[in-house]
Amino acid sequence: MSYSGLGSPSALALLLLLAIFAALVLGAVPLSVNEVFAVMMGNGDSLHNALLLQLRLPRVLQAAAIGGLLALTGAMSQGMFRNPLADPSLIGVTGGASLGGALVLALGISAGVGGDVSIAVGAFWGGLAATTLVYRIARTTEGTSVSTLLLAGVAITALAGAMVSILEMTVDNSTLRRVALWRLGSLAGASYSSLGIATTALALLTLASKPLRDVLNAFLLGEAEAGHLGYNVDRSKAILTTLIAAGMGVTVALAGAIAFVGLVVPHMVRLYAGPEHRALLPRCTLLGALVLVLADLLSRTLLAPAQIPLGIVTALLGVPYFLILLRRYQARLVIS
Template identity: 55%
Template structure:
């Protein structure tokens, strides 16, 4: 089995990186204006003098920033999901399902509201991610405290706590919508459905730094997470400071979710689906799963964004709707698998 996974790893990463490059070019080429692959690549190359100015504008100022944001947010969501599943030692753990996304969205919406009121003077790129991070952190700590006892982590309690967090976040979001002005209300509504239309170089820099930092941190923690999967007592016997590790994973997950939600709104199921796909392809070792999740998350979200742009062209759907349509059946399949495992 180990030889099989080792051989798979040697072929898997080059193939996925090649596919990711193809999908990235496709994301730049398709849309309301069909540009073609060669023209898209030429627009980003030193030989762009023959390309029409309006095509250069479309590629360099609209589609390239949006595609880069897709890649970074997808990696953030997927790595955050892998960390959360490792933290809770449960394959059903997901930032959206257990209420962390709801907490982040509430914090981000509060940041947007305060920004529109002029209570914050630091700008969107700083204020909204900060509030989204604080909301995600509070939600994660709450769910972890409620769902974890001396006997371990209960997925049932965890899911119920997530439902409570989501309900409270929904009620608070309704209150914010009630007091917000028309423009802020529209911003919050589009943002809460998951959208990548607001891509800017500031957000790209923020998500790029966050995704690389989170992936490197998660990869460094991967051996400790592998030990944690054996049980907290077993990990402690191996010399791991379990409580410190759990605190670091909580903060890292909250930071990843806070940045991704502030940049693209609520995009569900990427953090649930991608780690499972990674385990099916390469096994449960987090030293492989973490970088694989980053690549697969970027790939899956970019594909979802392409579908969102072309399915009702010339209009476009929020990408959160597409990921929900893809992820909800997968989640139901996971529940059925868990049920069958309990029965047998």
């Protein structure tokens, strides 16, 4: 099978299913293939049923949904800003979403029923505010400055981090621990209710992104050229910004700040599938799901029975790739 064949949607879907099955089998308490099938057929013992159905299955499926969201929002960000370095975690979106979610946690709004939803709402507004601010800073009469975009993203991320630290100084120890662990990124609290939120968000974002694929393709030519082709540039950017903020709001609310998936996955797909967004977006969703399922498997197994925060695993995997990518585009990042 060719490299491009390995990257087809059907091949990626098959690899994702295999990764999900491997993640169900492996863990601090490994299960055999027969034991997993027995549980799925309703013939497993009570211990295996609880381990697989209540703990491992919702976590693995949620990892797939969150990974798809991260990669899809990353591809949309890169398409809107016309740069492969424009990942939500690098341009301040993740930082703003983290601040919004942490504010909800610190104020105790997330307590009780609807906690995940309230955190998602706070993270959405934080991410939306950060996206809008960074874009307005980077926007010039000649277009969007890439160097300014990244520098503004670094500044907004630092500011959001400082404000979250101030929040942490004002809360009690239990809330402080909850915020700190949440910021590192984890799927340990996955449940079927949170899985429902993640899969619904992914389905809605996928549907909403379909009419925007041609707009993103037009953006590759430039905003002025997209306008000449008949697209409403300002309206399209507003819709894209809202969708990106909504997607990141859900991911930050349910899994904390997970970096580099939205940067690395679209770039990997673009290497073999090209920049055309009708091919790029669905492949990014599938590959993002695959990457995060494997990353979460590593977080559960590398130091078992202890768990490494998922955000640390993705950073360890993504930083080297980002440095290579940054090196490749260093000429564009030189500040004149």
